[in-house]
Amino acid sequence: MRRLLVFIALAAAASLAAAQGGPQSWPTRPLRLVVPYAAGGPIDISSRLLAAKLQESLGQPVVVENRPGAGGNIGVDLIAKGPADGYSLVMSAIATLAINPSLYPDLPYDPLRDLRHVTLLVQVPNVLIVANDLPAKNVQELVALAKQRPGKLDFGSGSTGSTGHLAGELFKVMTGTYMVHIPYKGSAPALADMMAGRIHLMFDNLASALPSIKAGKVRALATTTLKRSSFLTELPTLDEAGLKGFDMTTWWGVSVAAKTPQPVVDRLSADILKAMDAADFKERLRGMGSEAPAIRTPEQFNAFVASELKTYTALVKRSGAKAD
């Protein structure tokens, strides 16, 4: 018991000493990086990579904390409502910032008002892939096939309301076709069903589809971004293939509470960018299918979130998807 008392006394003394320092000395204690998903996914892995890098440059431990639940909303809400002291960061993503606001009727936070977006970390294009036995060899033939057999083609996705699902819905709207959406739990089982020819096409993110494309188990027809992907340079974009302006990427980045002081945001942004420019880190992110994002400053990122939010609000409404 006495040991415990001594320990508490020491701790209290240390805390007093530290309270003297001003905010300019940020960071003076460990940071936490909330990942609003269970451990193990690409967002989680990239967060851990980033945490290790930030730990070096900030000189304080960066603890990754998984707070899964409600499609990521719980974890993001935690930071949106948390202290704006720069010690709590969250890895927010297209789902939590741009799609969920229209998918979930009562989202507890406002992605623009409650959060300050610091740096866009990863941008992964989606690719349109089709089963090998589907006769369509390019986008035009696919559209023709879908028109010829309305309601007969099935497109899979990793979940209802995912970018894969919404890309499919956008495709339907832009081409005036009708296909049936088959939701899966993650894109792996959907890919397996596609290899076996049970579903016909899907929009999957490049990282999970690339091994199967390279192995020739499925056929890629186009990427969903305006620019061609450096991973599959010979693959046209949907925009080139006639669906003018079709642009969808999966992305995620670091956000903090809205009222976080500007100097802290600047320092954080600078350190994250420094990590992203380091050769080894860049290579790891590339391994996850990410092209280095062109959006770099907090201002650009915030503007980007706002425009994505607008795009997806319209798209979700059009697709009729909802979760309540």
Next chain:
Amino acid sequence: MKIKSPQDFWAGLMFIAFGLFFVVVALKFYQMGSSVRMGPAYFPVVLGGLLATLGTIVLVNSLVLAGPAVAKFHFRPLLFIAASSLAFAYLLKPLGLPLASIALIFICAYGGHEFRWKEVAIMSVVLVIFSVLVFVEGLALPFPICPDFIEVCPIR
């Protein structure tokens, strides 16, 4: 009407209650859909109905066939074990892992047959050191070590 098998009687009631609960909630809030496009209510309604039916069978049987009585409930361990895990859960963030662990150990030890102050204290110290080393240092779980009100933790 005499209950011949109390255990089955109550088990039957429990199943009926659970079954009806799922059926009612599903019908009230979710869509049934059709067999082609099954709505979110389809599966719970079918299963809930089945559960309630099975519960009824168990219940009716309990009135016909003799069976064992319900063993006595012991509320002391039940209460203390539940309370100790709740105490841990809700104290972990504000007070840190060591203090929350101590709370858990003391409460649940108190729910046992014999509570020896000294033993439990020693056990707490050993377990706290072990958990801090293994879970926080070793496995890097994001648990605080010091209570919230201490600004800068001397450990880590």
Next chain:
Amino acid sequence: MDGIFSNLAIGFVEVFKLQPVTMWGMTLQHVPFNIIMCLIGCLLGTLIGVLPGIGPVATIAMLLPVTFNLSPIAALIMLAGIYYGAQYGGSTTAILVNIPGESSSVVTCLDGYQMARQGRAGPALATAAIGSFFAGCVSTLVVAMFAPPLAEVALKFGPAEYFSLMVLGLVAAVVLAHGSLVKAIAMVILGLLLGLVGTDVNSGVLRFAFGISELADGIGFVTVAMGMFGICEIIANLEQKEHREVFTSSVGKMMPSKEDWKRMVMPIIRGTALGSALGILPGGGALLASFGAYTLEKKVSKYSHEFGKGAIEGVAAPESANNAGAQTSFIPLLTLGIPSNAVMALMIGAMMIQGIAPGPQVMTERPQLFWGMICSMWVGNLMLVILNLPLIGMWIKLLSVPYRYLYPSILLFMAIGVFSISNQPFDCFLMAVFGLLGYVCVKLGCEPAPLILGFILGPLMEENLRRAMLLSRGDPWVFISPSKPISMGFLLASVALLVIIAAPALRKKREEVFVEET
């Protein structure tokens, strides 16, 4: 055949390769680095497997950044070691304290824990280790020799086939209980219903969450298992009369007797076969393997009356099956680039970040990596058995610790483990609720194992049923049409199994009611 041997030779050379290693500024020549990584992985895996609630997924995720400083082969060998080390460790906890840390060790609890209570923890642990080792060896060979054709088989499983397999699995789940048949079926259905809580995969609608956002992703398996097995067991033990120890005081023998050896041979072989076959199926394969093996033994064994009361077959078969399944679950990953479970998804992540695209081309483009990994599985299994057999002595000593010291420790580790899943108090609260539910169920003569299996299989079953109906545009014959022989086979097998189960139960109904105990 020659090809296999030369390939395995490549692999073993890679695993045992001596290489220069620089550490803390010192460079050592000729270090068997890959083997050391394998050992570290196995040790770490065993540790996290033993700790309830801490799973291989979280550990591997946490270690990923560290592995980037290693060569790809060393990293993958270590991560794979964690994965099957956790399987070994998980069965230890299941046997010693009745806590299934992984879904595949639920059935190990049934007889393993009973053996431990009878002072036969040593033989139970040894059986688990030996069974797992044998299964590991055989299934590693299976992976080496038959990976591509087996992957083709896995692709034959679509939603209809999965649904029918789940039906068979649920019928088999009923066999796990040894009390009343109707109550066991009711518990399975209750489990199915509880599994539906959370976001519906097909419509995205949130069901039975009542505005609690923590329930949006459903109830976690670990939470339910810790509550219904762990918490419930502690409460049940504490209500026993004063001073009665939970475990018989004599520690007993460490190794299985001659009789035990004789009884475990066939279950291990059958379990291995079943596990290797089902392990290749993504989604629930390994789990179905472990209790499929248990069900099979309970039906074919002449000691079937001992099941649930400490039958050694009830440990040998599921343990072999789940370890065999753990090895063959690498097949979809290695041949198709598709992960069959969350750990495999992480392995894919690890490979991609190391610059390797997983898939069939790995075998031809990087044979050292591919075969090295396969050989490391065998070496890892050998290490684990060498590591675990001496550990048994330590584990059974742990059981002679008075229960009043043991249970607070178990409870603390469970609470830490459950809390760490999503770092919020709610999961611990749910664990207590399920502890309560489990306690009530036990008092009412309903066993928790069927409920847990229903709980795991329920969401998979609904998902596949609805997907199959969507794909067939609502044709219910999709499950039994001649074009789907696999699905039809499973459904016929379910009916047959149901008849086999029901027949004696109907006959013995009157007696069964009285055979309740504890």
